[in-house]
Amino acid sequence: MSEALNLSINDVLVEKIRQQGAESYPNECCGALLGRDAGAEGKSTRTAREVLEIFPLVNRREDSPRNRFFVTAEDAHDADKAAQAQGLDLIGWYHSHPDHPAKPSEYDREHAWPWYSYIIVSVQNGNPRDMTSWRLQDDRSAFAAEEVAIRKSSQGLSEVQAAGGRTWPYV
Numbered sequence: 691m692s693e694a695l696n697l698s699i700n701d702v703l704v705e706k707i708r709q710q711g712a713e714s715y716p717n718e719c720c721g722a723l724l725g726r727d728a729g730a731e732g733k734s735t736r737t738a739r740e741v742l743e744i745f746p747l748v749n750r751r752e753d754s755p756r757n758r759f760f761v762t763a764e765d766a767h768d769a770d771k772a773a774q775a776q777g778l779d780l781i782g783w784y785h786s787h788p789d790h791p792a793k794p795s796e797y798d799r800e801h802a803w804p805w806y807s808y809i810i811v812s813v814q815n816g817n818p819r820d821m822t823s824w825r826l827q828d829d830r831s832a833f834a835a836e837e838v839a840i841r842k843s844s845q846g847l848s849e850v851q852a853a854g855g856r857t858w859p860y861v
Contacts, residue, residue, distance in 0.1 A: 694837060695738070695739075695825050695834055695835070695836040695837065696738050696739065696836065696837050696838075696839070697738075697739045697740075697741065697807055697823050697836045697837070697838050697839070698739070698740045698741065698838075698839045698840075698841060699740075699741040699809075699838065699839075699840060699841070700741075700840070700841045700842070700843040701840055701841065701842055701843055702843040703741060703743070703744050704821065704840055706744055706746075707719075707721070707744060707784050707809060707811055707821070708811055708818035708821065709818070710746055710786075711786035711788075711811045711813040711818045712813060712816055712817065712818050714749065714786060714813075715786070715788055715813050715816045716756050716788050716789070716816075717749055717755040717756050717788065718749055718751070718755060718756065718757065718758065718759040718785050718786050718787070718788060719746075719749060719759070719784075719785060719786045720746075720747050720748075720749050720759040720761060720783065720784065720785040720786075721744050721745055721746040721747045721769075721783070721784050721785075722744065722745040722747060722766075722769035722772075722773070722780055722782070722783055722784075723741045723744060723745075723780070723781050723782035723783060723784060723806075723807055723809065724741070724742060724743040724744065724745055724769070724772065724773040724776065724778045724779070724780060724781065725739065725740045725741040725742040725743065725778055725779065725781045726739070726740050726742065726778060726779060726781070727739045727740075727779060727781050728740070739781055739782075739807060739836075741781065741782070741807075742776075742778055743772075743773075743776060743778065744784065745768075745769045745772050745773070747761050747765050747769065748765075749761075749785075750762055750765070756788055757788070757790075758797065759785045761783075766780075780806075781806065781807055782806045782807030782808060782809065782823075783806060783807075783808055783809075784808070784809035784810070784811070785808075785809075785810060785811075786810070786811045786812070786813045786818075787810055787811070787812050787813065788813050789813070789814055789815070790812060791812055791820070792810045792811055792812040792819070792820040792821055792822040793810065793822065794808065794810065794824050794833045798810075798833075799826065799830070799832065799833060802826040802830075802833070803826065804825070804826045804827065804828045804830060805825070805826075805828075806825065806826070807823055807824070807825055807836060808823065808824045808825065808826070808833070809821060809822070809823045810822055810823075810824070822835065822838075823835070823836040823838050824836060
């Protein structure tokens with residue numbers, strides 16, 4: 691992946707992810723990112739991937755939900771069906787890191803799939819903090835940071851609030 695990775699999401703969806711992270715604390719929350727990938731459609735745009743909706747899921751991890759999340763094949767299928775019903779694609783996943791940074795863990799890398807976007811929100815003592823987005827490299831060796839643009843829900847693209855692995859400024 692040598693080209694810049696770009697993701698656009700509106701402020702309302704960002705707030706929903708942050709709220710789900712706070713409500714799930716001290717456990718990890720999780721869900722699917724539904725939207726469009728202009729790169730897959732052969733379009734050349736600065737924001738190649740756009741999150742247009744989220745699909746919250748239940749963390750089905752029973753043995754360690756505080757530091758791991760698990761979704762079933764049925765959950766993934768349901769998320770994909772929800773995307774298709776809205777004319778969208780399943781373009782990624784999100785989850786929280788309770789009391790840990792918004793960076794992918796080795797466990798995240800081992801269980802992620804290339805191509806998808808992975809948003810991670812750090813939740814410190816029940817309060818959502820930093821949020822980042824990543825994509826697993828095709829050889830599965832590491833994650834690459836996505837440049838993220840947060841749009842106002844009633845407007846077009848706003849200023850980029852995070853880029854190249856920097857965190858979205860929520861304190």
